[in-house]
Amino acid sequence: MRLVYWCWCLALASVTLGSLAEELEAKVNVVDLRLKAEHLFHIASLSNNTRAIGSIGHEGTLHYITRLLREHQGFYDISSQTFNVTFNSIRDYQVSVDGQAVNASAFYYSPATGNVTARAVAVELGCEENDYIDIDIKGCLAVAQRGGCTFERKAQLAKSFDAAGLVIYNSVPGEGLKGTLTRGNDEVGGLVPTFGMSLEDGLKLVNSVSEVSFFMDSAFEKIETRNIIAETKTGDHDNIVLLGSHLDSVEAGPGINDNGSGSITLLHLAQTLAENNIQTENSIRLIWFSAEEVGLIGSSFYADSLTEKENLKIRLMLDYDMLALPNYAFEIYEGDDLVDPVGSQQIKNKYSEWYALHGLNYTFIPMDGRLDYVGFAQQSIPVGGIATGAEKLKLLEEMEMFGGVANESFDQCYHQTCDNLQNLNYNAWETNSKLIFNTLGSYAESLNGFPARHLVATKSLADLRYMYRGDELFI
Ligand SMILES: [Zn+2]
Incomplete structure (x- = not known):
């Protein structure tokens, strides 16, 4: 094709060379x-x-x-778009069972809580109200497996059923789990302190008869910033x-x-x-x-x-x-x-x-x-x-x-x-x-x-x- 139409191709090539892109x-x-x-x-x-x-x-x-x-x-028409960010820093946290610290991470945007001692209660994936209904979760530490929905959804549901905290454990063996609950929009609320764990540690918690102690020292700061926009x-x-x-x-x-x-x-x-x-x-x-x-x-x-x-x-x-x-x-x-x-x-x-x-x-x-x-x-x-x-x-x-x-x-x-x-x-x-x-x-x-x-x-x-x-x- 190229050989037959070489003249046409050359013409096209010169158009391309003279293009705005080039x-x-x-x-x-x-x-x-x-x-x-x-x-x-x-x-x-x-x-x-x-x-x-x-x-x-x-x-x-x-x-x-x-x-x-x-x-x-x-x-250009130049403008800017101002918005607020809720910035979170986790200063300290701990999860322990029988006085022994458990390997855990703290999820960003977790609210703070002082020392809590509570029963660990499994809630399956914790993505549906059904996972909570018929379980006495009030004041307990909900324990959910990763998957099915966002971490935020899990933390919101745990909050709405008055759980004191949430553990999300990984769905694949070997690795811990760390994440963020939300996007840091202007308003952050309606969440419980949330910890991440490996699959192994999460299952241990589910099967444990001991109560779990935890705390979360988390601080929030509102920061105003802006996007800059220029349009021809x-x-x-x-x-x-x-x-x-x-x-x-x-x-x-x-x-x-x-x-x-x-x-x-x-x-x-x-x-x-x-x-x-x-x-x-x-x-x-x-x-x-x-x-x-x-x-x-x-x-x-x-x-x-x-x-x-x-x-x-x-x-x-x-x-x-x-x-x-x-x-x-x-x-x-x-x-x-x-x-x-x-x-x-x-x-x-x-x-x-x-x-x-x-x-x-x-x-x-x-x-x-x-x-x-x-x-x-x-x-x-x-x-x-x-x-x-x-x-x-x-x-x-x-x-x-x-x-x-x-x-x-x-x-x-x-x-x-x-x-x-x-x-x-x-x-x-x-x-x-x-x-x-x-x-x-x-x-x-x-x-x-x-x-x-x-x-x-x-x-x-x-x-x-x-x-x-x-x-x-x-x-
Ligand atoms: Zn980047």
């Missing part, structure tokens, strides 16, 4: 990425090496992004291409890769579009999400507050988080139209085609709830994105595909104080920024062939597909 891709400037990374690091260094919500470094980050965007007020003034506002990156770091570090890298690439893109006065067929909306690190709160808040009409205008959401790890892999979120909003698969294919075209290897990562796309997918908006790894160990076959070091974490500085300027691989970052610029150019120029939007019933938070909520297990 034009934008060529404008990625590593020096600019580096300067911005240095600036973000400087902001963190003035704030005890963090840009986490509630810190001076966080405010500094918000101001920095807003200041750079305001230089292009003629090009031109383009069709009924067909929006939305790009998102989270702007906050964890408390433990400056977050230069996580997610300085993603938020800087978006900032570099914003400036490039404006400085070159790029006009596109479809509108471009760029969002820097806050409070990702405490449970994807900013992105969920944004997606949940869209009216039906506004929701339908967003054709797709592309999420960019951790683009430049030293021991990187090129990872694509594995969108699947059978379970994700229709169009997600096409986004995945677009990324793979780009890597393949550039002779680069890539892998897929499951869409299991760890990143900011979740809120959008749950509102039936097609989603996709790329990353370069996290705390997992790199496999031998991944080393063969991407270089680097096998059996070492993709990011040895994941959520640590050393996620600094040394925690960046500029080749990976440049490559991924080019992909992001290219993809944006392509979708902003045309969404022909991309599935039209439909609202399907909002997927429940208990969607078993999203077993994580950010870093923590949720189901």
Whole structure:
């Protein structure tokens, strides 16, 4: 086919070369990425090496992004969306039987309680009222197996039947269980102190005749923060291409890769579009999400507050988080139209085609709830994105595909104080920024062939597909 139609193919190739996607891709400037990374690091260094919500470094980050965007007020409509986060820290806890401490973890968003001694009572999965009815659970420690519903649902039911606490034990042998009860939304309540255990320890508790003693020292703090939104003034506002990156770091570090890298690439893109006065067929909306690190709160808040009409205008959401790890892999979120909003698969294919075209290897990562796309997918908006790894160990076959070091974490500085300027691989970052610029150019120029939007019933938070909520297990 190619040989027969070579003339036509060449013509098509030249069209592609002159496309907005190619034009934008060529404008990625590593020096600019580096300067911005240095600036973000400087902001963190003035704030005890963090840009986490509630810190001076966080405010500094918000101001920095807003200041750079305001230089292009003629090009963008700029706004922000303020919301509250309930931040939880577990200061101390213990579970013991007959004076012996039991191996347990404390679930985030557990309310505090002083010393309690209570009978342990099994409630099966603890997902239905039926699991509690006919059991005298009042003042007892409910013991449920993991599975069937969210941890939050289990803790709510235990509360509604006046249990004093809850143990959730793992459904597979060998491992303990740690997770979060809720998303850290504004209002957190109606839960009981909740502990995680291994399957073995949980069953021991169920069969124990002794009473169980426990306490939970847990503190809550309300923090106000905001998402920053910039939308091109031109383009069709009924067909929006939305790009998102989270702007906050964890408390433990400056977050230069996580997610300085993603938020800087978006900032570099914003400036490039404006400085070159790029006009596109479809509108471009760029969002820097806050409070990702405490449970994807900013992105969920944004997606949940869209009216039906506004929701339908967003054709797709592309999420960019951790683009430049030293021991990187090129990872694509594995969108699947059978379970994700229709169009997600096409986004995945677009990324793979780009890597393949550039002779680069890539892998897929499951869409299991760890990143900011979740809120959008749950509102039936097609989603996709790329990353370069996290705390997992790199496999031998991944080393063969991407270089680097096998059996070492993709990011040895994941959520640590050393996620600094040394925690960046500029080749990976440049490559991924080019992909992001290219993809944006392509979708902003045309969404022909991309599935039209439909609202399907909002997927429940208990969607078993999203077993994580950010870093923590949720189901
Ligand atoms: Zn991140």
